Amino acid sequence: MARKESKVGGVQRLKASLQWLIAVAALSSSWQALADWSALNMTRGVTAISREVYDLHMLIFTICVVIGVLVFGVMIWSMLVHRKSLGHKPATFSHSTKLEYAWTIIPIFILIGMAVPATSTLRDMYDASGADIDIEVRGYQWKWQYTYLSDDPNQEVKFISSLLTPPDEYYNRTPKRENYLSDVDNPLVIPINKRVRFLITSNDVIHSWWVPDFAVKKDAIPGFVHEAWAVVEEPGIYRGKCTELCGKDHGFMPIVVKAVEQAEYESWLAMKQQEALQVYETVGKTWTMAELMETGEQVYAQACQSCHQANGQGIPPAFPSLVGQGLAIGPIDAHIDIVVNGKAGSAMQAFAAQLNPAEIAAVVTYERNAWGNNVGDLVQPRAVNALISSKE
C-alpha cells in the first residue's frame, strides 16, 4: 500500500502522457472526436454510485496502463538493444527462482489493491434498503413498458416507451436528426434525489436495461424480477440502450429517463393518472368505422409495424403476412383473441398488457380493412373490454 502511495505522482504523469498519446491518435484520424473527450471514455454519470464506478474504472485502467508501459517498455528496450545485428551475444540464463517468485507474488498484491475498492463499490450497489418509488421495467421485443407501482391499482400508471426515430432516418431517406436512435415517444420520468427502485423483467426474450449515467445495467429475463436502483442528483435527460441481443430490433429500443424536480414529477404523474381515467370513458362510447380506422392506423404503426411491416406483408416465416390470408380476413373473434392474448412460443405478444381496449379494437378493425383486406366488419372497444374482463 505504501508503495502505491509513493507512486501517485508517477501515475499522474503517466496518465497525462497517455492522454496525450491518445489525443495524438485522435488528432490524426478525426478532429471531431478530439473535440469531445467524453466520446472516448466511460460516462461519469449523475449518481453517487456511477461516480464511484467511474473512479474505480479510472483506477484499474491506470494500473493496467502502468503495468503495460513497464512490461512493453522492457520488451521494446530489449528488442532495440539485444539484437544480433548489433552484435549482442545471447546470455545463457534460463530461470531465476527469485524473479519467478517476485512476479507471481507482486501481482497478487496489485490484485488485492483492485479487489478492495471493487468489493466496497459492489456492496454499495447491492444495498437493498427500501425505496421511495417502485417502477416495473418490462422488456418487450422491441420496446420497454414502465409501470409505476402503487398499492391502489387505480393509481397505477403504465405506458409503453418506444423508438421515436422514424424508419426514413435509418434507411437514409431523410437526414438524421440530433438524438438519432436515442429518442423515445414516452420517456420514463423520475424525481431527483429520491431513491427509485427499478424492478426489471421481460415478457419474451432476454433484454438488458442500461442507463450509463446511473451505472445501472440489469438483464430483463422472463420469469425473473431483478432489482436495481438510483438516486439521481441532477435534473436532466439520460439516455440508455438495450444491451442484450433480443432479436431484429435490438438496436432500436433505446431508453430515455427524464429526471425532474419533485413538484414537476407529481404533476406529471397526476396528468398520467388523469389520462388513464379518460381511456376508461372512451372505451364506453360507440366508435364509428372512420374513428377506428384512424386510431387503428396509429396504433398499428406503434405496436405492430416493426414485425408485420407497414404494408402488412410481414417477414415470413417469423412474422406472417396479414394481407389476404389468415386471421386478418378470418373469423373476427379469433383475430381479437390473438391480439389480446398473443401466441405462445412466437414473437406475437399478448397486447392486452400494452394497449387499452379502444386501441385493440381500433387496430383489429384497421387490419381487417387496410391493404385491400376490406372485410368490412369492425369491433367496438366495449366488446374487447368484455373479453378481457371475462378472462380476469
Next chain:
Amino acid sequence: MSAVIENHHDDHHHGPDKGLMRWVLTTNHKDIGTLYLWFSFAMFLTGGCMALVIRAELFQPGLQLVVPEFFNQMTTMHGLIMVFGAVMPAFVGLANWLVPMMIGAPDMALPRMNNYSFWILPFAFSMLLSTLFMEGGAPNFGWTFYAPLSTEYAPPSVTFFIFAVHLMGISSIMGSINVVVTILNLRAPGMRLMDMPLFVWTWLITAYLLIAVMPVLAGVVTMMLMDIHFGTAFFSAGGGGDPVLFQHVFWFFGHPEVYIMILPAFGIVSAIIPTFARKKLFGYDSMVYATASIAFLSFIVWAHHMFTVGMPIAGELYFMYATMLIAVPTGVKVFNWAATMWQGSMTFETPMLFAVAFVILFTIGGLSGLMLSIVPADFQYHDTYFVVAHFHYVLVPGSIFSIMAAAYYWLPKWTGNMYDETLGKTHFWLSFVGVNVTFFPQHFIGLAGMPRRYPDYALQFADWNMVSSVGAFIFGFSQLLFLFIVIKCIMGGKKATDEVWDGAEGLEWTIASPAPYHTFSTPPELPERSMA
C-alpha cells in the same frame, strides 16, 4: 501403422497415393494436418467476409447494405465460423503436423479416427452454412445463442445449427482423444513429460479441456433441441424452466473454450521466441505450471460472463476474485517471454514478428480482461464494444497471430522451401496495422456507450466506427497476401536446410526438409537432456 513392410508393397508405404483419394482416405498425420490447415484457412476467409459485411454496414450510421435480420445472422455466423471453423481446426492441424514430429512418434496413435475427425468437419460446416439459404435465414441469436431467443424465438434453421454443433463436438472430442493418447504413449524412449516442448504440453492440457467441455456444449444444445421439438421446458420460463440455466451451462463450456483457443498459442510462441532470441526459454517449469493453473482456473470462473444476470452478491464476488486470479499465471507467462527475449541475440524474421506482436497485443487483451473482471466496472462494460475489443485482442492478434507465426515458422519444414521473407514481413505489418486500427478504437466506442450486436448506432459513435471499418478492410485484404505467400512457398523457393533456423531446438528440426512422408518409423535417439 503396420510395422512389417512386405517388399512388393514398398511403393505404397514410401509415398502418398495419387489423386483425390489420397486426401479422402489418408491416415497420415501430415496429410491430415494439411487438410485441417487448408480447411481452417477457407473458414477464416468465409468468416472474414462476414466480418467485412458487418464492418461495411457499420462504416456509417444508418442502414445501407443489410437489414437488421441479416446483420444478426452475420454476427452469429461470423462468431461460430471463426471459433469452431477457423481457430480450433487450425490448432488441430498444427497438432497433427507437429506433435508426432516433436515427440519422435511415427504418426498419431489412432490414425483412422484421425481421418474421421477431419472429414466430419466439412459436413458440419456445410450444414451450418446451408442455413443461410433456408427460409427464415441462418441462426441469428449470436454465437452465444442465449435461450429463449435461440429456442422459442429462433428461426427454423436452429435445428440444423444444433446438429452442426453436435458434429463439430464429435470431431473435437475424437481429435483430442487422439492427441492425449499420442502424447502419453508415443513419446520417444527417454522423453519425460517435463522434457516435452511446450507446444506439446499446452496441447495435452487443451485436449483435456476439450474432452471435459465439449460434452457440456452437446448437452446444452440437446436441451435446446428438446425444448424446441419435444415439449420440454429447460429454458422456458413459461413452462417452469430457467433461461439463466442456459447461460450457466453454456459458459461452463464457453469459458474453458476461450482457453482452448489460446493455450496452444502459448505453446507456439514459447517455441518461436527462444529460436529467434537464440536463448533458452525462460522458466520452462513455471510455464508448464502456469498453463495447468490457467486450465484449472478456467473451470471455475464461467459466470464472469453473467455479472448482469442478477446473481447474489456472494456469487458476484466469488466469480470476480476467481477471475482476477487468472491474471497471475497469465502474467507469469508474459514475464517469462519477456525474460526470454532479455539479453538474447534477436533477429526479426516473420515468425518472430508475429510472436512478439502476439505477446504485446495479447497482453493488452489480458489487461482489458482484468478490467472486465471488476464487477462494478463490468456493469458499464458488459455487452458493449469494450468487450468486443477485449476478446478480439486475445483472439485475433492472439490466437490468429500465433497461427500465422506457426505457419511461417514451420512452412520451410513442411514444404522444403523458404517463404518470401519480404512478402512475409509486408504481410505482418499490414496485419499489425490493420488489427490495431480495427480493434483499438473499439475500446473507446464501448466505453462511450455503444452496445455490441447493433446494426446501427447513434451519431456520436460515427468517427471511430469508420476508423474501425477501414482497419478491418486492411486486415481482411492483407490475408490474401498470406494465401499468395503460402502458395508461392509450396511451389518453390530457396531450399530450406534441415535445421531451417539457426537457433531452433527440437526433434522436428533433425529430420529432412521437407519432412518425409513417414518420419520416426524407428524412434530417435534423444540428444542429451536439454530441458528442465
